[in-house]
Amino acid sequence: DTAVSQTPKYLVTQMGNDKSIKCEQNLGHDTMYWYKQDSKKFLKIMFSYNNKELIINETVPNRFSPKSPDKAHLNLHINSLELGDSAVYFCASTPDRGDNEQFFGPGTRLTVL
Amino acid sequence: AQSVSQHNHHVILSEAASLELGCNYSYGGTVNLFWYVQYPGQHLQLLLKYFSGDPLVKGIKGFEAEFIKSKFSFNLRKPSVQWSDTAEYFCAVTLYNTDKLIFGTGTRLQVFP
Numbered sequence: 664d665t666a667v668s669q670t671p672k673y674l675v676t677q678m679g680n681d682k683s684i685k686c687e688q689n690l691g692h693d694t695m696y697w698y699k700q701d702s703k704k705f706l707k708i709m710f711s712y713n714n715k716e717l718i719i720n721e722t723v724p725n726r727f728s729p730k731s732p733d734k735a736h737l738n739l740h741i742n743s744l745e746l747g748d749s750a751v752y753f754c755a756s757t758p759d760r761g762d763n764e765q766f767f768g769p770g771t772r773l774t775v776l
Numbered sequence: 777a778q779s780v781s782q783h784n785h786h787v788i789l790s791e792a793a794s795l796e797l798g799c800n801y802s803y804g805g806t807v808n809l810f811w812y813v814q815y816p817g818q819h820l821q822l823l824l825k826y827f828s829g830d831p832l833v834k835g836i837k838g839f840e841a842e843f844i845k846s847k848f849s850f851n852l853r854k855p856s857v858q859w860s861d862t863a864e865y866f867c868a869v870t871l872y873n874t875d876k877l878i879f880g881t882g883t884r885l886q887v888f889p
Contacts, residue, residue, distance in 0.1 A: 668810060669817075694875065696875075696877075703881070704814075704864055704881070704882045704884075705879070705881050705882065706820075706879040706882075707879070708876055708878075709875075711875050713875075715878075718875060719875055719876060737812065753819065753820065755820075755877075757875075760875050764810070764822050764825055765877055767819045767820040767821070768819055769818070769819045770819055
């Protein structure tokens with residue numbers, strides 16, 4: 664009965680590989696987000712989708728491509744992984760656009776070797 | 777650009793000590809304010825939030841925060857900390873009716889028995 668879930672929890676891969684992280688929420692929310700938390704714990708928004716439509720796209724390299732097959736899922740695909748992509752990636756959701764509390768997933772720790 | 781500052785990067789306290797963590801933001805318009813907590817190895821959880829009304833808001837686990845508009849501040853307080861409060865604390869802001877949650881750099885709190 665997890666509200667926001669992410670898979671995998673840990674991901675270790677080599678530079679240059681392509682990998683995906685999946686996120687699912689069972690809260691019935693319309694809006695989902697991806698955040699990156701770096702080694703200094705700083706959290707920064709990457710993307711936001713509302714009802715499968717991209718609404719926020721921060722200055723993220725185009726190697727990162729979010730995909731929302733339906734409003735309950737927001738996956739993150741990363742091409743040609745680089746060392747600097749190592750971080751914890753958090754998915755979040757909120758009932759609708761605007762000023763709402765965001766509910767976070769458990770995070771995916773990505774390590775690029 | 778809008779930003780959130782948390783001046784205390786690392787706070788070390790003994791149990792029963794009082795806590796105050798500073799948070800300041802830079803934006804002249806209406807904001808919504810949040811404090812999130814991240815326990816070791818866990819995802820972010822909401823401690824409390826301010827949207828409007830009484831500037832003194834109470835959250836879970838005995839935490840409270842005061843919004844002082846003239847100082848652009850939203851400091852977090854707890855009168856008596858416990859060892860279980862050891863965690864990373866993040867202040868965050870959304871600009872009114874926007875989707876983007878802007879986080880501060882976080883404050884690491886360590887409480888010793």
